[in-house]
Amino acid sequence: MSEFELIQRYFTQRQSPPSYVTLGIGDDCALMAPSAGMQLAISSDMLVAGRHFFPDADARMLGHKALAVNLSDLAAMGATPRAFTLALALPQVDESWLREFSQGLFALADRHHCHLIGGDTTKGPLNICITVLGDVPPHQALRRDSAKVGDDIWVSGTLGDARLALASYLRQQTISDEAHRQSAARLHQPIPRIELGLALRGIAHAGIDISDGLIGDLGHILQRSAVGATLDCDALPFGSILAQQAIQTRYEYALAGGDDYELCFTAAPSDHAAVLAAAQRAQTPVTCIGKIEAQSGLRLVDKNKQALHLSLNSFDHFSS
Numbered sequence: 001m002s003e004f005e006l007i008q009r010y011f012t013q014r015q016s017p018p019s020y021v022t023l024g025i026g027d028d029c030a031l032m033a034p035s036a037g038m039q040l041a042i043s044s045d046m047l048v049a050g051r052h053f054f055p056d057a058d059a060r061m062l063g064h065k066a067l068a069v070n071l072s073d074l075a076a077m078g079a080t081p082r083a084f085t086l087a088l089a090l091p092q093v094d095e096s097w098l099r100e101f102s103q104g105l106f107a108l109a110d111r112h113h114c115h116l117i118g119g120d121t122t123k124g125p126l127n128i129c130i131t132v133l134g135d136v137p138p139h140q141a142l143r144r145d146s147a148k149v150g151d152d153i154w155v156s157g158t159l160g161d162a163r164l165a166l167a168s169y170l171r172q173q174t175i176s177d178e179a180h181r182q183s184a185a186r187l188h189q190p191i192p193r194i195e196l197g198l199a200l201r202g203i204a205h206a207g208i209d210i211s212d213g214l215i216g217d218l219g220h221i222l223q224r225s226a227v228g229a230t231l232d233c234d235a236l237p238f239g240s241i242l243a244q245q246a247i248q249t250r251y252e253y254a255l256a257g258g259d260d261y262e263l264c265f266t267a268a269p270s271d272h273a274a275v276l277a278a279a280q281r282a283q284t285p286v287t288c289i290g291k292i293e294a295q296s297g298l299r300l301v302d303k304n305k306q307a308l309h310l311s312l313n314s315f316d317h318f319s320s
């Protein structure tokens, strides 16, 4: 099969292109008309076999996840998804793999009206790189450098089940088959919190998506905003499977696990009710887990405000 036939067969989206896509797949570049008065939000994420997923990973779930992790970045910025490109290195043309991969990819793309406008296809070790384009009104993006002293710290959904699934795959934890199945769904099928990101426009100050673990990702907000924070570890929304584990495991996986793809954001305490209303509009649960403070560094406490001394490391590709 030629590269052209492959793209035609597997990477032509059924959902017709939105009007802002002036020219889609097939020319040297795609052409897109940016929305008037909006800023473009652009982000890329690469998934490498053996690094980000097991080489025998389910193709449909991989299609979902490759786009989901990118949409999660748009969500974390409060941006509306508009379009994406797909650069793909494939070891061979495996038609059943391609069919499944594209079904997983397009099911999520269609849900968010995000259109595939181009990409590149080459032979090589399996590698999936997606670039997403979205838009956001000026001054409303949830930037990492915008946390204010006194802000509440919030997190969406639940944390740590994806890390628990990984631990089960790696035989670091023993859990029941049913617990494994449920937590693995969190690992392979993250839900990008697009609706929440949009609902938080004009309310939240700073925001980030949790891909490498809460403390590491919140740490980026603290550093870029030149502030510190205290987290109440007993307020953390543990994943439903993780909640059945020992307390040390709960703390560790919720604070320093990866692959949660929840949003962590800050907002003024006076906007507490506004955040809850936004979360309700987005049908996404949120939990207040701490405070932004002037004193630099991150302090972990329990519900009695006693300091917790946990040794935790967030995931870093170049130090692990």
Ligand code: ADP
Binding pocket: 003, 007, 011, 024, 025, 026, 027, 028, 029, 030, 086, 087, 088, 116, 117, 118, 119, 120, 121
């Ligand atoms: P070029 O040689 O100019 O890079 P290609 O022959 O690689 O062009 O690609 C032809 C067209 O197909 C381009 O519009 C490109 O964006 C698109 N394309 C290539 N690979 C993919 C893919 N994996 N998904 C979507 N579009 C793709």
Ligand code: MG
Binding pocket: 119, 120, 121
């Ligand atoms: Mg090319």
